[in-house]
Amino acid sequence: MKGHAATASTNAAVGGASAADRPWDRFVGRVGAYVALTKPRVIELLLVATIPTMILAADGFPSFWLVLATLIGGYASAGSSGVFNCYIDRDIDSQMKRTKRRPLATGEISGRAALIFGSILGVFSLAWFWFVVNPLSSILTAGAILLYVVGYSLILKRRTSQNIVWGGAAGCMPVLIGWAAVTNKVEWPAILLFLVIFFWTPPHYWPLSIKFRGDYAAAGVPMLPVVASDRTVATQMIGYTIAMVAATIVLWPVAGLSPVYGVSAILLGAWFTWSCIQLLRRAGHPERGKLDAMRVFHGSITYLSALFVMIAVDVILPW
Structure with a gap:
């Protein structure tokens, strides 16, 4: 009986290990880590402001496809900013309880991979807005990325107690982008x-x-x-x-x-x-x-x- 129990225990352990190491599980885990870098919970709030802004700009319901295109571009641009922010802050994220499980802080994703991912998202968002929505929305998107990555993450965050005030300007850009997507004006x-x-x-x-x-x-x-x-x-x-x-x-x-x-x-x-x-x-x-x-x-x-x-x-x- 003891031999059977030991064999069953060993088989369960092997089965559990093989399940954890399945290619599909590894793939899903890696995708989840990349999504986490984009800070989806922050983006969710930003996008909540975009649709009502577009409705106000259109004085009614704008085109469904225009809204969808703007949300896709907005998620990509905000996600790009989030990835670059995680890369810049990876040293301090590892010291903070709230952020120590972020993929770059844990080493789950390398700095090089994050930079490539963030760059792809940023370039995609700019091209998407330029060719699918309009050039003005693309220009405003570029400004939003620069404000967050350079203005807030690189310059302000570690230097002034008012960092979030001026750095927060990047978080205001979705309303300008949404308005410009509908009217091609600010x-x-x-x-x-x-x-x-x-x-x-x-x-x-x-x-x-x-x-x-x-x-x-x-x-x-x-x-x-x-x-x-x-x-x-x-x-x-x-x-x-x-x-x-x-x-x-x-x-x-x-x-x-x-x-x-x-x-x-x-x-x-x-x-x-x-x-x-x-x-x-x-x-x-x-x-x-x-x-x-x-x-x-x-x-x-x-x-x-x-x-x-x-x-x-x-x-x-x-x-």
Whole structure:
């Protein structure tokens, strides 16, 4: 009986090992690693803003194929930026709990392979926008990649506590690209949408930086929560939030939207501003409870998603 048990155990171990080493499993794992380099969760939020922007620019539903083409190009360009960012930050990613499992930090994918992959995605996105959508969208895409890879990743991230403010401009580009894809122009509504996301970025990202400030400090990245008090961070978040809400309200008449959007923008803005004020109150009076910065982080995602959904709804539905 013991011999049979040992044989069965050995066969199971061999079978398990062979299953793990199957070519298909290795292929799927490698594809998953490359997809992870593109930071799909970040891209998802960026693309959420693109479709409502295109609906606003077209004053209705744009061509399905134009939307699809813009999303394909947008994913490729944002993915290219993400890959280059992972390559540049591979040294600090390995020191941070939140990022230490990224494929370049673990060595699952080599630096050379990542550079080739990122370059292919970037060149594809520029050519795709130029020939399938229009040249202006391709030019704006090139600007977005340069802003994120050179402006943020190479220059700002390790040198200034305001890195995410100016580096975040790259994350605002999808609205300009989406607008240009429809109109072949950049007009005031698109610029205001750019400003909405620009001012939204600090109160969105700084709460995450508060939670992981130890990681950033250990890696030598001077995010504002690393070098400033929670009160200072929360105060600056409120300032950016007020500017963001102002931009959403100015968009109302400039884009010719209805009171449905206007009231929604005011209510959503009041709600998110209050969440930032609550963060400031807890930062100044710890006895009032846990700082709970991640609640503001998740709330910022809900806020931006709801705002852009209301833009689309306002345009589509006859009020």
